[in-house]
Amino acid sequence: MNDTVTEAMIEVRHLGKSFGANQVLRDVSLSIGRGEAVALIGPSGSGKSTLLRCLNLLAVPDEGTVRIGDHEMNFQGAATRMPKDAVLAAFRARTGMVFQHFNLFPHMTVLGNVMEGPVTVLRKTKAEAEAKARLLLGKVGLADKAGAWPEQLSGGQKQRVAIARALAMEPQVMLFDEVTSALDPELVGEVLRVVKLLAEEGMTMVLVTHEMAFAREVADRVAFMRDGVIVEFGPARQVIDAPAEAATRSFLSRFHEGRPAVA
Numbered sequence: 001m002n003d004t005v006t007e008a009m010i011e012v013r014h015l016g017k018s019f020g021a022n023q024v025l026r027d028v029s030l031s032i033g034r035g036e037a038v039a040l041i042g043p044s045g046s047g048k049s050t051l052l053r054c055l056n057l058l059a060v061p062d063e064g065t066v067r068i069g070d071h072e073m074n075f076q077g078a079a080t081r082m083p084k085d086a087v088l089a090a091f092r093a094r095t096g097m098v099f100q101h102f103n104l105f106p107h108m109t110v111l112g113n114v115m116e117g118p119v120t121v122l123r124k125t126k127a128e129a130e131a132k133a134r135l136l137l138g139k140v141g142l143a144d145k146a147g148a149w150p151e152q153l154s155g156g157q158k159q160r161v162a163i164a165r166a167l168a169m170e171p172q173v174m175l176f177d178e179v180t181s182a183l184d185p186e187l188v189g190e191v192l193r194v195v196k197l198l199a200e201e202g203m204t205m206v207l208v209t210h211e212m213a214f215a216r217e218v219a220d221r222v223a224f225m226r227d228g229v230i231v232e233f234g235p236a237r238q239v240i241d242a243p244a245e246a247a248t249r250s251f252l253s254r255f256h257e258g259r260p261a262v263a
Helices: 049-054 087-092 110-120 126-139 155-166 183-199 214-219 236-243 246-252
Strands: 008-019 022-033 037-041 063-068 073-074 093-099 173-177 204-208 221-227 227-237
Touching: 008 204, 022 049, 022 087, 022 204, 037 049, 049 063, 049 173, 049 204, 073 087, 093 155, 110 155, 110 183, 110 221, 110 246, 126 155, 155 183, 183 204, 183 214, 214 221, 214 236, 221 236, 227 236, 227 246
Parallel strands: 037 204, 037 221, 093 173, 173 204
Antiparallel strands: 008 022, 008 063, 063 073, 221 227
């Protein structure tokens, strides 16, 4: 076992996942180091989001192994015994996940949304949870929105609240699933700046993204997926600027040089 694997925060081995007759992931293996940011790119239906969801067991793999930190889950198809709810919840708590759509609680203020998980799951006191929530809202540039309701926010603001809410659970890993795809173009930058800040602070992250300029600038490595397999995996600028595989080159040729990733 090499040093990269030994030091990995995330390790996936021989992962397979099907939905009925559709095999979405095929023998996927991936190792991500502590503090590393990895972007998953590829066409729709290539398995990117399914791989991300398998990392925190929102989608249960049919076969293979998933390890986050020092906690590992093994899957053997029908023979797999899913752990008890408490064990599963503890495993998922190690990953913060932010989706395309914000999924904020509409009946709670911004502050309440960020406090809810730490109070109900981590058993923090309300005072502890509020102090941490206010710090995180400041981090994502929304300290002045603590008392606002989700319906009063722009899409970019909602997504930043969703990031703060995930961070409040003190995850070891952050997973981002196309977090800018539902936003108007003028709001994309404010969300990407927050993700870039987390990368600079050394948060281990996996990002499914179609923002190639952002992936090139922020990710340490990029994995190009097609048809449920990782076709190419390497340093971000190498994969995006000079891909080795014809399939990667074909995919990236569809993208214009585009807007700057992050101001």
